[in-house]
Amino acid sequence: MATMVIATMCATVEARAQTTSDTTIAPRAGAVLDLVMWDGHVSITVWDERRVRVRATHSSSVRTAVVSSDSAITVRSSAARRNDNVVRYEIQVPRNFNVRMVANDAELSTVGATGKVTVSVQHGRVELEGTVGATTVTMFRGPVTIRRARGSISATTLRGDIDIADVRGSVAVGNTDGHIHLADIDGDSVTAASVEGEVAYAGFLGRRGFYSLVSHNEQVRLAHRAGASATIHGFTVNGTFTRLVDWRREVANDPRSMRMVLGLGEATVQLKSFRGNVEVGVQRNARGASSP
16 A cells, blocks of 8 residues: 555656746748657647747756757757656647657657658657658658658658558658558659568559559558559569469569559559569559459
8 A cells, every 4th residue: 555655646746747848939931840859759730820839848857948040940858867858749830841850769740731851760650641842751660651741752660560641742661570551642653662561552553653562571462443554563482463364474484473454554563572472453442442
C-alpha cells in the first residue's frame, strides 16, 4: 500500500511540473521552420495567418527557445539531462510554409498545405497530409504515411512500413524491413523497393508514367484500374505469376521474365521479385482490393 501511495504522489508531482510556453512570431520573407529536438511529439497545422505559433509543453527542467532570423524560425530545446529533453510541440504555420525537422525519437504529424517538408528522424513515426512541394523523409526505424500530397516525394526507412496515397508528383521510396503500399499516384516516375517486405501499388496508371516495384524476398502486387493502358514487365526467380494466361515470355524458353500488355501499352510497369510472387489484378474499389 505504501508503495502505491508513493507512486501516486510521484506521478502527481511530475504532472504538476509540466509547463507550457506559447510563442507567436511573424516570419520574414523566405524563412522556414527549422526544428531540432531530442524526443517528443510534433503536430503541425496550417492557419490563415502570416505568423508562426509554437506551443511547447514539457517538464520544468526543459528550456525551449523560438528565435527568428532572416532565413528561419528556429525552434530548439535543452535540458540538464538528455533523457529529460521531451517536448510536445503544437505548431501553426502559414500556408505553403517550408518545414525542416531533425529528431532522435519523435512522432510528427502535419495537416494542411504546408510547403516543402524535410524530415530526418532516427526513431518514431511520420504522418504527412496535404503537403505541397518536395517532401523528403529519412528514418532509421518507424513507419511513414503520406496522403493528399502535391509534389515530389522521397521516403526511406530502414525498418518500418511506407504507406503513400493520392499523390500528384513523382515518388521514390524504399526500406529494408517493412511493407510498401502505394495508391493513386499521378506522376511520371514511381519507384519502390524493399528487401524483406511486400511492395504493392493500387490505382490508376498514368499513360506516360513509369512504375517500378521491386522486392527481394516478398511478393509484388499491382491492382490497376479497369481500362488501364500499360506494358507490364514481370520478373521472378523462385515465385510464380498470377493471370498466367495474359503473360508472354520476354525471352524464349525463359519463364522468369514475362510481359503483359494492357490496352495500348502506354505506361511502363516493372514488377520484380526474386523470391516472391508477381501478382497483377484489376482494382475493384477505392481501397485497392483486386481480382486476379
